Amino acid sequence: MAETPRLELIGITKAYPGVVANNNVSLKVMPGEIHALLGENGAGKSTLVKFIYGVQKADTGRMLWEGEEVRPANPNAARKLGIGMVFQHFSLFDAMTVEENISLGISPELTKGDLAGRIREVSAQYGLPLDPDRYVHTLSVGERQRIEVVRCLLQDPQLLIMDEPTSVLTPQEVEELFKTLRRLSEEGVSILYISHKLEEIKALCHTATIMRMGEVVVECIPENETARSMAEMMMGENLVSPERAERHTDGQVKLELSNLNVVSAHQHGTELKNINLQLRAGEVLGVAGIAGNGQRELMEVLTGEVLLDEPASIRIDRVSAGRMDPIARRGAGVGLIPEERLGHGAVPEMSLWENAFLSGATRMGLQKNGFIQVAASNAFAEKVVDEFRVKTTGVSHAANSLSGGNLQKFIVGREIMQNPGVIVALQPTWGVDAGSAAAIRQALIDLASRGAAVLAVSQDLEELFEISDRIAVICEGRMSEARPVENVTVEEIGLLMAGIGLEGEPADAA
Amino acid sequence: MSVDWLIPAILTIVTAATPLVFAAVGETVVEKAGVLNLGVEGMMIMGAIAAFATAVSTGSGFLAVIAGAGAGLLLALIFGVLTVYFQSNQVATGLALTIFGLGLSALIGHSYVGKTFEGLAKLDIPGLSDIPVIGPLIFGHDGLVYFSVISVIIVAWFLNRTRAGLLVRAVGENHDAAHSIGYSVTLVRMGAILFGGAMAGVGGAYLSVAYTPLWVENMTAGRGWIALALVVFASWKPWRGFLGAYLFGGITIIQLYAQGMGVEVSAQFLSMLPYLATILVLVVISRDSAKARVNAPACLGKNFHVSV
Numbered sequence: 121m122a123e124t125p126r127l128e129l130i131g132i133t134k135a136y137p138g139v140v141a142n143n144n145v146s147l148k149v150m151p152g153e154i155h156a157l158l159g160e161n162g163a164g165k166s167t168l169v170k171f172i173y174g175v176q177k178a179d180t181g182r183m184l185w186e187g188e189e190v191r192p193a194n195p196n197a198a199r200k201l202g203i204g205m206v207f208q209h210f211s212l213f214d215a216m217t218v219e220e221n222i223s224l225g226i227s228p229e230l231t232k233g234d235l236a237g238r239i240r241e242v243s244a245q246y247g248l249p250l251d252p253d254r255y256v257h258t259l260s261v262g263e264r265q266r267i268e269v270v271r272c273l274l275q276d277p278q279l280l281i282m283d284e285p286t287s288v289l290t291p292q293e294v295e296e297l298f299k300t301l302r303r304l305s306e307e308g309v310s311i312l313y314i315s316h317k318l319e320e321i322k323a324l325c326h327t328a329t330i331m332r333m334g335e336v337v338v339e340c341i342p343e344n345e346t347a348r349s350m351a352e353m354m355m356g357e358n359l360v361s362p363e364r365a366e367r368h369t370d371g372q373v374k375l376e377l378s379n380l381n382v383v384s385a386h387q388h389g390t391e392l393k394n395i396n397l398q399l400r401a402g403e404v405l406g407v408a409g410i411a412g413n414g415q416r417e418l419m420e421v422l423t424g425e426v427l428l429d430e431p432a433s434i435r436i437d438r439v440s441a442g443r444m445d446p447i448a449r450r451g452a453g454v455g456l457i458p459e460e461r462l463g464h465g466a467v468p469e470m471s472l473w474e475n476a477f478l479s480g481a482t483r484m485g486l487q488k489n490g491f492i493q494v495a496a497s498n499a500f501a502e503k504v505v506d507e508f509r510v511k512t513t514g515v516s517h518a519a520n521s522l523s524g525g526n527l528q529k530f531i532v533g534r535e536i537m538q539n540p541g542v543i544v545a546l547q548p549t550w551g552v553d554a555g556s557a558a559a560i561r562q563a564l565i566d567l568a569s570r571g572a573a574v575l576a577v578s579q580d581l582e583e584l585f586e587i588s589d590r591i592a593v594i595c596e597g598r599m600s601e602a603r604p605v606e607n608v609t610v611e612e613i614g615l616l617m618a619g620i621g622l623e624g625e626p627a628d629a630a
Numbered sequence: 631m632s633v634d635w636l637i638p639a640i641l642t643i644v645t646a647a648t649p650l651v652f653a654a655v656g657e658t659v660v661e662k663a664g665v666l667n668l669g670v671e672g673m674m675i676m677g678a679i680a681a682f683a684t685a686v687s688t689g690s691g692f693l694a695v696i697a698g699a700g701a702g703l704l705l706a707l708i709f710g711v712l713t714v715y716f717q718s719n720q721v722a723t724g725l726a727l728t729i730f731g732l733g734l735s736a737l738i739g740h741s742y743v744g745k746t747f748e749g750l751a752k753l754d755i756p757g758l759s760d761i762p763v764i765g766p767l768i769f770g771h772d773g774l775v776y777f778s779v780i781s782v783i784i785v786a787w788f789l790n791r792t793r794a795g796l797l798v799r800a801v802g803e804n805h806d807a808a809h810s811i812g813y814s815v816t817l818v819r820m821g822a823i824l825f826g827g828a829m830a831g832v833g834g835a836y837l838s839v840a841y842t843p844l845w846v847e848n849m850t851a852g853r854g855w856i857a858l859a860l861v862v863f864a865s866w867k868p869w870r871g872f873l874g875a876y877l878f879g880g881i882t883i884i885q886l887y888a889q890g891m892g893v894e895v896s897a898q899f900l901s902m903l904p905y906l907a908t909i910l911v912l913v914v915i916s917r918d919s920a921k922a923r924v925n926a927p928a929c930l931g932k933n934f935h936v937s938v
Binding site: 210215 | 800803804806925928
């Protein structure tokens with residue numbers, strides 16, 4: 121090819137104390153190419169893109185932009201070159217409006233004039249509905265991501281880096297996004313696409329670079345590979361799909377929601393309307409839905425972060441639990457895996473063993489007469505790290521020092537190892553690599569096989585179909601009847617998620 | 631007859647409130663940038679002595695105020711270097727700054743005890759200032775009073791309407807995000823800290839060259855702490871801070887008059903009133919906890935360092 125690559129990296133090496141994040145990494149992205157960057161959590165993808173985007177400096181190596189050597193000193197310089205980035209961990213300011221957030225992330229010249237109008241325009245054009253005046257803290261994760269995408273698109277980038285952009289989108293939203301990305305690609309924009317969803321990469325990307333342990337292992341054409349073969353190249357070993365043992369789904373009711381009505385505590389939140397659900401021992405019940413349709417509110421009342429006026433709306437083992445706080449619920453045998461790892465799932469600044477103690481204190485007997493059993497807590501945390509293959513050098517490290525996927529494995533492991541009777545998980549594998557996601561799913565299935573009741577709320581339909589016995593859909597605060605997974609198709613669920621055909625729903629009581 | 635009593639009272643209220651307005655508005659910007667500087671008292675007192683010393687030696691009120699601002703700024707610079715560059719704990723450093731300022735000002739001020747300065751000139755616009763009642767109330771103050779009001783207007787406009795102000799709020803809200811987008815958290819914070827120091831210095835200067843034009847050791851008498859409390863109770867809004875400062879100043883003066891007139895309430899209780907009333911009013915106007923949470927800078931008091 122005579123064409124000059126838009127971006128070329130040659131021999132990038134970056135070492136942190138104790139770990140080489142990137143070792144002699146080289147990469148080429150052509151104009152208009154959609155290039156996938158694949159690898160497990162901790163393979164060094166984030167470090168590499170941070171270098172391209174000017175957030176970090178490499179120890180050695182060169183970066184060529186349109187054939188010219190560049191060294192973006194900071195993200196502003198990278199943006200000037202025409203590089204845009206959608207972060208995995210959003211760089212958003214909760215107490216500010218969508219417009220203010222976008223204004224901060226683009227060059228000053230672009231903020232002049234009717235920015236709100238242009239936000240509406242771009243978001244409508246690309247099917248990413250956004251209200252510029254809303255405050256970020258009132259938005260769901262999916263909505264927050266749209267801000268990041270729109271922020272990039274406003275700058276007409278030449279290279280768009282997307283760090284797991286679809287992990288929180290519905291199949292329909294993903295299709296819309298792909299249309300956008302393909303159009304951008306036809307317009308000559310290069311896209312560096314990081315994702316764990318190998319089927320998506322097959323559908324979207326022209327080429328893929330696969331990384332493992334900080335090194336490029338291979339380059340391939342995703343179209344010619346299978347998801348399994350790519351996963352195995354990432355892991356360097358064979359992938360084991362979750363196995364479903366024969367289960368009895370007619371066990372006793374462990375968790376029951378009856379006529380659950382909740383007014384959201386959040387501005388622009390979703391009101392839960394008359395939700396009825398029975399979760400039985402030994403089954404996995406999947407709840408599908410587009411972010412912002414009441415999942416957060418549902419999770420809050422299930423965890424006990426929000427208490428109900430009517431205690432009998434939630435019953436755990438036939439005991440009214442609507443007014444039990446989270447500690448009481450854990451005591452009653454409920455395991456909780458919230459959506460936000462940092463802040464809800466774990467205290468970011470505290471060590472892993474302290475986080476293990478906070479959740480497992482009662483059920484694992486980690487406290488005695490008001491004192492922390494330090495040795496036992498450490499042992500418990502270490503066991504979680506071992507069993508769930510959490511990549512960390514010790515349980516005394518702070519939770520926020522782990523990568524997202526690793527921390528998620530730790531949190532899921534911590535809850536599962538307490539052997540709960542009921543486990544409630546919201547987006548259990550969000551941002552987790554294929555191998556780890558498979559492990560988490562397997563763990564949830566195994567837990568159900570041992571007689572626990574599992575409620576998994578997720579946007580990832582593939583995941584729900586893989587693990588669930590029954591699937592229900594939540595849309596605008598209402599929940600459809602849970603149906604056996606054999607009797608529904610992905611298309612039907614997708615339509616329900618979009619709010620089409622909630623037949624058999626009781627009419628709004630109000 | 632009552633008007634004769636009222637006008638001087640109101641004029642005194644204005645002079646009592648003005649130092650608080652300066653310090654509180656400055657600290658609002660500092661805290662909006664995510665920095666908690668508990669050294670306001672120390673910066674005020676250094677501003678006070680620097681201004682008074684300059685006033686006595688040069689006779690110029692203008693130079694005195696500049697000197698006050700400079701002294702506050704210098705102290706803030708120490709705080710900024712320690713907390714922003716050397717990552718020292720903000721609370722401890724701020725407390726140390728206050729103790730340091732009180733001690734150093736007493737040392738410097740030793741030879742100025744008993745000296746006098748005629749005070750800042752009052753605005754005097756022929757015709758306007760002579761209008762009964764309105765004249766002295768609106769046109770009868772010294773220049774700093776007007777400057778304090780203007781500074782509130784400017785800071786409110788800056789924080790809410792300008793891109794630079796948005797950046798200050800962004801840094802205070804989520805310094806990691808601001809950094810990853812590509813802003814210099816360090817520079818923004820240093821700027822805010824220095825501005826806050828200069829404003830606290832001017833507030834101190836107002837005490838020693840306008841309010842009571844003389845030097846007394848420890849003459850700020852806790853006003854720095856009041857300013858800090860005002861910022862929080864005003865939910866980091868400049869105009870509420872302004873209101874709080876006047877409320878506090880007002881009740882301070884009124885209870886003094888009340889004591890002077892021999893009201894049948896114990897003096898201790900009357901002295902408590904300004905504190906109680908200010909806190910009560912500001913708590914009531916900021917009672918919406920959801921809104922208060924949004925206004926509070928999420929990174930307040932947290933040091934920023936580039937992780938990994």
